Amino acid sequence: MFEAIAFYLFAALTIVMFTITVMTSQALYAITAMAAGMIFISAFFFILGADFLGAIQIIVYTGAVMALYAFGMMFFDTTRDVVEKRTNPQIVFVLGVLAAVMVVAIFVAPIVSNNIQALYPIQENIGNSQAVGMVLFTKYLVPFEVAAVMLLVAMIGGIILAGKKMDKSLTLMAEEEITTMDDMTEEEAQAGGHH
Amino acid sequence: MEVTLTHYLVLSSILFAIGLIGVMRRKNLLMLFFATEILLNATNIGFAAISHYIGDLSGQMFAFFIIAIAASEVAIGLGLLIVWYKRTGKIDLDQMNSMRG
Amino acid sequence: MELYLYIALFAPLVGSLFSALFTATPKASITGYIASGLLFTSFVSSAILLNYVMGGHTVHVEMMTWMATGDLYIPFGFVVDQVSVVMMMVVTIVSTVVHVYSIGYMDHDKGFNRFFAWLSAFVFSMMVLVMSDNFAGLFIGWEGVGLCSWGLIGFWYHKESATWAANEAFIMNRIADLGMLIGIFLIYWNVGSLQYDVVFAEVGNLQPVIITWIGIFLFIGAMGKSAQFPLHTWLADAMEGPTPVSALIHAATMVTAGVYLVVRANPIYDLIPNVGIFIASLGAFVALFAASMALVNRDMKRIIAYSTLSQLGYMFVAAGLGAYWVALFHLMAHAFFKALLFLGAGNVMHAMHDELDPFKMGGLRKVMKGTFVMMTLASVALAGIYPFAGFFSKDLILEVGFVEHHYVIYTVLLLTAGLTAFYSFRLVALIFHGEERYKLFGIHPHEAYKFMLVAMSPLLVLAIIAGSFKMTYYQLVINLLPSTQYHIHSATTFWIMTIGTQLFVILAILFAYKKYSNWNSVPDGTSKMEKSFGYKLLWNQYYIPKIYDEVFSKPYLELSKIAWKQIDLKIVDATVDAIANAIYKTGENTRDIQNGNLSSMLRWMVVGLVVLMTLAVAFNVGYNVFGA
Numbered sequence: 040m041f042e043a044i045a046f047y048l049f050a051a052l053t054i055v056m057f058t059i060t061v062m063t064s065q066a067l068y069a070i071t072a073m074a075a076g077m078i079f080i081s082a083f084f085f086i087l088g089a090d091f092l093g094a095i096q097i098i099v100y101t102g103a104v105m106a107l108y109a110f111g112m113m114f115f116d117t118t119r120d121v122v123e124k125r126t127n128p129q130i131v132f133v134l135g136v137l138a139a140v141m142v143v144a145i146f147v148a149p150i151v152s153n154n155i156q157a158l159y160p161i162q163e164n165i166g167n168s169q170a171v172g173m174v175l176f177t178k179y180l181v182p183f184e185v186a187a188v189m190l191l192v193a194m195i196g197g198i199i200l201a202g203k204k205m206d207k208s209l210t211l212m213a214e215e216e217i218t219t220m221d222d223m224t225e226e227e228a229q230a231g232g233h234h
Numbered sequence: 235m236e237v238t239l240t241h242y243l244v245l246s247s248i249l250f251a252i253g254l255i256g257v258m259r260r261k262n263l264l265m266l267f268f269a270t271e272i273l274l275n276a277t278n279i280g281f282a283a284i285s286h287y288i289g290d291l292s293g294q295m296f297a298f299f300i301i302a303i304a305a306s307e308v309a310i311g312l313g314l315l316i317v318w319y320k321r322t323g324k325i326d327l328d329q330m331n332s333m334r335g
Numbered sequence: 336m337e338l339y340l341y342i343a344l345f346a347p348l349v350g351s352l353f354s355a356l357f358t359a360t361p362k363a364s365i366t367g368y369i370a371s372g373l374l375f376t377s378f379v380s381s382a383i384l385l386n387y388v389m390g391g392h393t394v395h396v397e398m399m400t401w402m403a404t405g406d407l408y409i410p411f412g413f414v415v416d417q418v419s420v421v422m423m424m425v426v427t428i429v430s431t432v433v434h435v436y437s438i439g440y441m442d443h444d445k446g447f448n449r450f451f452a453w454l455s456a457f458v459f460s461m462m463v464l465v466m467s468d469n470f471a472g473l474f475i476g477w478e479g480v481g482l483c484s485w486g487l488i489g490f491w492y493h494k495e496s497a498t499w500a501a502n503e504a505f506i507m508n509r510i511a512d513l514g515m516l517i518g519i520f521l522i523y524w525n526v527g528s529l530q531y532d533v534v535f536a537e538v539g540n541l542q543p544v545i546i547t548w549i550g551i552f553l554f555i556g557a558m559g560k561s562a563q564f565p566l567h568t569w570l571a572d573a574m575e576g577p578t579p580v581s582a583l584i585h586a587a588t589m590v591t592a593g594v595y596l597v598v599r600a601n602p603i604y605d606l607i608p609n610v611g612i613f614i615a616s617l618g619a620f621v622a623l624f625a626a627s628m629a630l631v632n633r634d635m636k637r638i639i640a641y642s643t644l645s646q647l648g649y650m651f652v653a654a655g656l657g658a659y660w661v662a663l664f665h666l667m668a669h670a671f672f673k674a675l676l677f678l679g680a681g682n683v684m685h686a687m688h689d690e691l692d693p694f695k696m697g698g699l700r701k702v703m704k705g706t707f708v709m710m711t712l713a714s715v716a717l718a719g720i721y722p723f724a725g726f727f728s729k730d731l732i733l734e735v736g737f738v739e740h741h742y743v744i745y746t747v748l749l750l751t752a753g754l755t756a757f758y759s760f761r762l763v764a765l766i767f768h769g770e771e772r773y774k775l776f777g778i779h780p781h782e783a784y785k786f787m788l789v790a791m792s793p794l795l796v797l798a799i800i801a802g803s804f805k806m807t808y809y810q811l812v813i814n815l816l817p818s819t820q821y822h823i824h825s826a827t828t829f830w831i832m833t834i835g836t837q838l839f840v841i842l843a844i845l846f847a848y849k850k851y852s853n854w855n856s857v858p859d860g861t862s863k864m865e866k867s868f869g870y871k872l873l874w875n876q877y878y879i880p881k882i883y884d885e886v887f888s889k890p891y892l893e894l895s896k897i898a899w900k901q902i903d904l905k906i907v908d909a910t911v912d913a914i915a916n917a918i919y920k921t922g923e924n925t926r927d928i929q930n931g932n933l934s935s936m937l938r939w940m941v942v943g944l945v946v947l948m949t950l951a952v953a954f955n956v957g958y959n960v961f962g963a
Contacts, residue, residue, distance in 0.1 A: 046237045050245050057249060057272050061256030066264065073268050080275050087242075087286040089294050092301075096278075099301050104271065104308050111264060111312045115325060131258045134941050139251035141948030143243055160289050171298070174291050179299075186302045193306030200313030258938050331931030 045086055053079045066112055070105070077101040090167040242283030249276035263318075263325040267311055274304045336387055336394045340415055343380035343423060344462050346373040347430070351455035354448050362447035367438035370451040374434050374458060378427035381420065388420045389811055395468065402471075409529055414468035417815045421663060421808070422465040422595055425670045428793065429587040430458045435790035436678055437579040439783065440685065444577075450490060454583070457483035461588050465595065470519045470529040473596070477515070477560065480589045481508045487584065488576040500572040507569045511559020518552030521545065535602040543607070550603055550610040553596060561593030561647050564621050568880050570644055574636040578681030581636060586643050586677050587670035594647065597654040598663050601816060605657065612741075615655030619747040622648030624877075626754035630761075631873045633858075634691045635680050638762050642717065643673055645751060649732050652744060658735045659816045664808060665728035672716040672724060672798035678791050679710035683766060686780035687773060693762055694857045698771035702780050705788045707767045709795050714763050716798045718756035718840050727802035730836060737832065749836065756843040764851035772857060 056076035060069045077100045084093030165173075175183055253276055256269025278297040285293025319325055350373035354366040384394065394415040402409045415423070434454065441447050460483055464476025482505075489501030523529055525545055526537045538546060557563070562570035573585055584590070597604060597614070604611055622645045629641035646669050653662035686703060687696055700707040716723035719730060729752065736745035773780065782788075809818075864870055875881065928939050 043237050046241065053245075054248060054252070057252045060268055060272065061252055061259065061265075066262070069265060069268060073271065076272070077275065080279060083242075083279055084282055087282050089282045089285065089297070092278075092282060092294050092297055095298065095301055099305055100271075100275070104305055107308055107312060108264070108267070111315065114316060115264060115319060128259075131255055131938070134258065134938070134945060135251040135255040137945045138254050138941060138948070139247040141945060141952060142247045142250055144952045145948060158290055158292055160291070170291060171294060174295060175298075179295050182299060186299060190302065190306050193309045197309040197313045200310070201316045254941055258934065258941055261934060327933045330933055334929070334931030 042086060045082070049079050049082045049086070053083075070108055070112055073108070074101055074105045077105065088167060091171045239283055239287040242287075243280060246276050246280035246283065249279065252276075261327045263315060263327055263330075266327065267308070267315075271304065271308075274300055336384070336392075337396050339380040339383050339387075340394050340396060340413055340466070343377045343384065343427070344413065344466055345459070346377040346380070347455045347458040347462060349373055351452050351459060354452035354455060357448035358446075358452055360448065362445065364438070364447075366448045366451045367434070367441075370455045371431065371434040371438065374427065374431045374455065377458075377462075378424075378431050381423040381427045384415050385420050385424055388415060388417055389807075391814075393417075397468075406527065407523075409469060409471045411472065412468040412530070413466040413472075414531070415466060417812045418595075418598060418663065419465050421667060421812065423462065425591075425667050426458065426461050426465065426588050428797070429583060429670055429674045430454075430461075432790050432794055433579045433583040433674065433678070436582075436681070436787050437577075439787040439790075440579055440681055441577065442784075446490065450487075450577070453483055453486045453490070454580070457487065457584065457589075461592070464592055468531055470522060470531075470534070473599075474512075474515065474519060477512065477556070477592065480584075480592060481505060481512070481560075484508075484573070484584050484589055487580040488573045490576055490580065494575070497575040500569070500575040504569040504573050507566050508559045511556050511566055514552045514554075514559075515556025518549050518556065521549045521552065525549075531599070535600075538603050539606065546603060547607050547610060550600075550607045553600060553603070554610065554614060557593030557596045559593075560596075561590050561651070562644055563593070563617055563647070563651065564624060565879070567621065567625075567644060568876070568883065571637050571640050571876070574634070574640055578636065578677060578684060581640070582674045582677035582681070585640060586673035590643065590647060591650070591666050591670065594650045594654060594662055594666050597651070598659045598816070601654075601659045604654070605817065608657070611655040611657060613655070615652045615741070615744060618648040618651030618655060619744045619751075620648070621645070622652070622751040623747050623754075624648075626751045626758065628873055628876055629758045630754065631870055633694060635683065635693050635762065635766070636677070636691060638693075638758060639673070639676055639680060642676075642755065642759065643669075645755060646673070646717075648751075649729060649748065652748065653732045653735055656735055656739050656741065656744075657817065658732070658819060660809060660812050660818065661728070661731050661735055663812065663816070664805065665732060667808075668716075668724035668728040668798075668801045671794050671801060672713045675709055675713040675791060675794040675798055676717065678787075678794070679706050679713065682706040682783040682787070683710075685783060686778075688778055690773070690776070690778065692857075693765035694772065694854065695776060696766045696773050697769040697854065698767070699773075699780060700767040701771075703767075703782045705782060709788075709791055710767070711763055712795060713798055714759040717759050718844060719752060719836070720840065721837065722799075722802060724798050724801035727805050730833065733836065734832070749839070752836065753839050753843045756840045757847045760844045760847035761851050764848050765854060768848075768852035770853075770855045772855070775857070 053076055056072045056079065059072040060076065063069050063072070078097065081093045081096040081101070084090075084096055250273060253269050253272035256272060257266060260266045260269055278300055281293040281297040281300075283293075285291060285297075315325060318330075322329075347370075350370035353373075354370055357363050357366050387394070395412070396414075397410045397412040400408070400410050434451070437450065437454065441450050444450065457480060460476050460479025462476075464473055464480060467473045467476060485501045485505040488504055489498045491497050519529065522534055525541050526534050528534065528537075538549075559566045570585060570590065574581055576584075604614075625641045625644035625648065629638045629645070632638050632641065646665070650662045650665050650669070653659070653665060682703065683696065683699065683706060684691065686699070690696070712723070716725040719725040733745060733748055733752070736742075736748055858865060865874075872878070928936070930936075
């Protein structure tokens with residue numbers, strides 16, 4: 040009972056928030072609604088007993104990803120409203136609904152046939168975090184390590200793509216050059232700022 | 235009324251549809267990224283729900299890795315967007331057609 | 336002995352292949368010498384085999400298996416028995432003479448090497464035809480001689496008349512070959528094998544209707560090859576080829592293949608005497624028919640060609656009436672003097688710079704003594720005067736007709752004998768006697784090379800003495816062929832017949848001489864005789880080629896045009912083009928998917944996603960609902 044109320048409440052809230060995200064023309068509203076939607080999704084995870092996942096959702100998604108998007112939004116000129124060319128809203132809507140229906144059908148089918156075995160069954164006596172930890176570091180060790188490497192790569196990529204003065208290597212320059220490096224002229228700053 | 239797996243899956247697919255509509259509709263590239271995030275989250279809900287109702291931890295692990303991938307994707311994506319903006323000064327999708335076939 | 340068989344069979348092939356190496360190079364006399372030399376070895380081998388067979392043996396080899404599938408077993412087998420050894424001797428003697436002659440005749444021709452390649456290939460095919468021991472091998476040889484004859488008639492392929500004549504010969508033969516194939520199929524279907532010995536042993540057990548049809552269809556094949564009516568027009572037109580070709584192919588070998596077939600299949604024809612009567616009647620008709628056309632013709636080689644056609648009719652009369660050994664004997668004798676006649680005509684042609692109208696010649700006996708003697712003696716043999724070869728063979732056929740009580744056939748053949756004598760000596764008189772009309776055209780004739788005359792001499796000798804072989808020959812072939820002696824019971828009737836025939840023929844000769852030996856002008860189409868209906872009818876070959884052209888060739892041409900323009904262009908080509916166009920248009924229209932606009936591409940991506948998922952669901956539902 041309690042679970043049902045929570046489910047429907049959060050479901051409604053999530054749908055509303057995400058609809059605002061895709062429909063509004065103001066970037067600030069979109070980003071705020073997005074962040075709210077992420078929080079509500081983590082609520083779902085807690086309802087489903089995936090505590091670890093819920094916590095990760097709040098920390099990573101709402102905290103890191105949305106913050107990144109906020110910084111990005113500030114970087115671009117978002118005072119202008121982006122004009123959306125209305126080509127054909129009906130087609131878009133119809134396609135979306137069709138896709139949704141198909142996805143449901145695909146999901147429902149195997150469950151209806153009752154042929155599924157659990158490979159890593161949930162044990163009731165230990166907490167979720169503990170269980171996740173056990174599975175993560177034994178069965179899913181290799182993907183875990185690979186994901187770590189991937190995050191490292193993404194970090195380096197992000198820095199290189201967005202950083203300034205990336206053609207100079209600080210490790211190879213001598214001490215004096217680094218200290219005198221900040222004395223740039225106005226023209227150099229102008230030139231270095233906008234390529 | 236009891237909430238079964240079907241409810242969660244319907245919810246997941248509704249959110250997925252919203253994400254798809256956003257992907258098809260948005261012309262501002264940043265808004266496009268938002269819609270992509272919505273898609274990923276919808277599938278996360280689906281995985282977690284199945285994991286709960288079948289009693290298998292694999293769903294949660296999958297959701298976990300999707301979150302990790304989404305994070306790195308955002309980093310790279312925004313970096314590329316910044317480079318593009320520095321070159322051309324706009325992030326309008328209709329004007330990015332140099333890969334015309 | 337098998338070694339000699341293989342030598343006789345394959346020596347011409349080696350000669351042909353050797354000459355074929357040089358077809359693209361200018362004249363190399365070595366090809367002529369080697370081809371002739373190899374043919375001479377073939378002749379020697381055949382003579383050795385003749386000696387062996389006369390001792391009462393036969394040689395039968397199976398070289399290799401050709402087809403062995405299911406119940407069908409056809410080997411490449413060869414047999415040298417009495418009939419085939421006679422044919423082998425005829426073929427090799429005439430071929431050797433013609434090869435040596437051609438070294439001189441084709442002396443100035445650019446296609447010298449190619450000629451010998453084709454000629455030797457022809458002899459090889461003829462040997463295969465004659466020596467094969469089953470109907471399939473016979474058919475291979477049959478087709479081979481047809482092909483080589485095409486290549487040789489159309490040898491001077493730059494001349495359109497020559498290529499047309501070659502095609503006509505080949506196509507007419509092909510039409511007849513269809514009949515022969517049906518005959519062979521019937522044989523195989525009813526007997527189960529194509530080997531001669533098996534077929535001839537079994538054929539008596541078949542139903543008479545089947546035997547009749549087999550006989551009819553095989554004879555249709557013979558009709559094409561031996562140019563019986565109505566498939567006869569190709570023989571006269573085949574004179575477009577070089578004269579040695581006419582001597583070899585259209586006098587001695589290829590056209591006699593039909594007679595050989597009937598003689599070889601005599602066990603079949605013995606069982607169906609009605610078909611035999613038909614064959615004999617047709618032969619008699621052709622004899623008269625061809626002789627009539629030769630009476631007025633003004634083309635030297637054509638006259639001789641019609642004469643060949645006429646004598647083929649004689650041979651079929653004999654074969655049809657069951658006198659197979661007589662037919663074969665006449666085949667042998669005829670080969671010698673007819674080939675001699677053709678080679679002599681070749682000499683005259685060369686001397687007259689390829690002029691063919693005998694009215695434009697005359698008085699050549701002063702300049703070409705050797706050729707004059709040979710052609711006159713050959714014509715005497717052809718007319719059937721005692722003691723030359725023609726007497727023994729032609730008169731024998733007349734006797735056969737008389738004894739078997741076919742008096743109509745006898746009368747026709749007697750009349751034809753008179754006509755034969757007349758037109759042969761008309762030709763001789765016009766060419767060699769009378770005024771030298773060629774001087775009007777500024778031609779300076781000279782005799783042929785000595786070695787060519789020497790090459791022709793064996794044929795002359797044989798044409799004179801072949802009659803004396805009759806008894807030896809008879810003793811030889813009755814081992815295989817039915818041996819009916821034709822005796823006229825009353826001696827007086829016999830003497831009246833023989834002397835009467837001789838007198839009739841001599842009268843015809845004298846009449847020809849009287850009319851033509853003092854000719855002194857070239858007829859130009861305005862004389863009263865030339866305008867008469869009878870003359871025109873004979874001159875145009877009874878208008879038969881014209882009828883064939885109107886009834887068969889022209890409608891077929893129209894049909895082909897329709898098939899080309901309406902069906903091929905409009906339907907087939909259009910279909911192929913339409914498919915290509917459809918693919919092209921599809922490509923053009925779907926090009927918009929790749930327009931570089933990201934949001935439209937995203938839309939297409941979603942469309943693709945929806946389609947794939949629909950397919951997944953549909954297949955899943957179908958799988959669950961309709962079965963595993």
